Amino acid sequence: MSALILHHYPSSPFSEKIRLVLGFKQLPWKSVIIPSIAPKPDVLALTGGYRKTPFLQIGADIYCDSALICQVLEHEHPEPVLYPPHLKGVARVFAQWADTTLFWAAMAYNLQPRGAQALFANVAPEAAQAFGEDRRQMSAGMPRLRPADATAAYRSYLRRLAHMVEEHDFLFGAEPCVADFAAYHPLWFTRHCVPMMADILSATPAVLEWMDRLAALGQGRAEKFSAQDAITVAAGALPQPMPPQVFQDEHGIALGSRVSIAAESFGTEPTEGLLVAATRMHYTLARSDARAGTLHVHFPRIGYVLRAI
């Protein structure tokens, strides 16, 4: 199998989720550091429009969204398991809650003025302003939690997580599953990226101990790789042949149609291409790029909007 190439940047919480899954599965991977704000020409050469972080590349296959990346890693490297059979429903539902509700409450807490000022204390004012403007554009139209409401919700969520990890080492038992990695990353951002805001974690020592257990899994074996080399890998590969799979049509859009796929919210730049698969779990688009050649770009169904164009 071609190498796993993760496109990410150090302070990205969703990237930390995947780095830790790579550690859990003890995998070797190539690390491409991408910009944290637009423009991202090398990213777009591969994704065709999707600009969020992280995404996983395997040859000429591009997997967008950490939820799909977890599934792909499980499929390629089934042991140790991220989705234990007796938890496969609840672990996914919990992970989705953590990646959305918990994440946004934590980030509204983390990036309230006190946290944001400290985060950008050593950064040129223009860079801080450019970051703020980029995120404002990405989140246009999204409801925003006020700091006090975010703090109240985050505190409650931390207590609920504490109740779970007071019972056993990980959220659902003696071993971690996808739910643990999804709940970990927003808290990791509080603890490591805005440590001056981390006092909120002291009320739940069991959560801190659980975080230490997850961090001890490591991040696998990463090797630095350049964006240009990643594009060269894609240009020299062909997308993996699509295994026979059930076409699940919810939209009245036939396979082979020209479509766009975009996140429902927060960074809704679409990727366009030909629809080559729509399974229970994901969509696949075929597209070509002058630099990266022919690619398959994969998205989860949940959280994404598919349209004929």
Ligand SMILES: N[C@@H](CCC(=O)N[C@@H](CS)C(=O)NCC(=O)O)C(=O)O
């Ligand atoms: N649902 C997505 C969310 C990804 C996401 O929002 N990532 C943040 C960084 S952690 C992002 O894309 N920020 C803007 C950027 O990196 O350009 C996933 O699970 O991967």
